[in-house]
Amino acid sequence: KNEVEQSPQNLTAQEGEFITINCSYSVGISALHWLQQHPGGGIVSLFMLSSGKKKHGRLIATINIQEKHSSLHITASHPRDSAVYICAVIPSLKKFYFGTGTSLTVIP
C-alpha cells in the first residue's frame, strides 16, 4: 500500500497546453512538497504547502487538507518543463513519503 498516489504516471502534452498533475495521500500531514527531477537526475524543490495555494511563475500548486489532495498546474507548458514531478508528504516532523512521480514530456 502506497501512502501517496500520483496521477497520471506519464503525460505527454503539446507546447502551450495547460497541465495538471494530481497527488492523493492517505495519511495526515503537516506539509507537502512538490519536487522536479530533470533527466540528468538533479532534484529541485518547487513548492512547500501546508494549506491553500502557491504560485511561482507558470507553476501553481494547491492543496486541500480535508480531501487529502494536491494538484500541480503548469500554464503555457514548454519543452523545458519536461521532467519527472514528484509529490512528497510529511506525516510527522521527521520523514517523507514520496509519490512514484509523473513523467511529463512537452512536445514543441
Next chain:
Amino acid sequence: NAGVMQNPRHLVRRRGQEARLRCSPMKGHSHVYWYRQLPEEGLKFMVYLQKENIIDESGMPKERFSAEFPKEGPSILRIQQVVRGDSAAYFCASSLTGVSTGELFFGEGSRLTVL
C-alpha cells in the same frame, strides 16, 4: 553561494567493499535528509539527521548502512560490504528549519554502482 554539495558524484565499488558518500548542507542548515532512488523506482526516505543526532533512521536498512552528521564537517552515509542491490542514486537534502516548515534543497546526488 554553494548549494547542497554531494561527493563523489559517481562511485564504483566491487561487492564487499565500503562506500562513503558525503553531503555538505547549505550554509546554516542543520537538518539533513538522505534518500535513495533505486533504478526505475521512486525516491525512498532513509534517514534524517541534525547536528550530532540521528532523528529518524526508519528508512535505513538494519545492517551495513550507517549515517552521521558530526559537529564539524559533512554528513556521511556509509555502506559496508556493498552488494549489487545497493546500486542506486543517493540524494541528500538540507533544510534550515525542517521539512514541515522550511524549503528543502537537494544535492545533485551520488550514483553508486556495485560491480
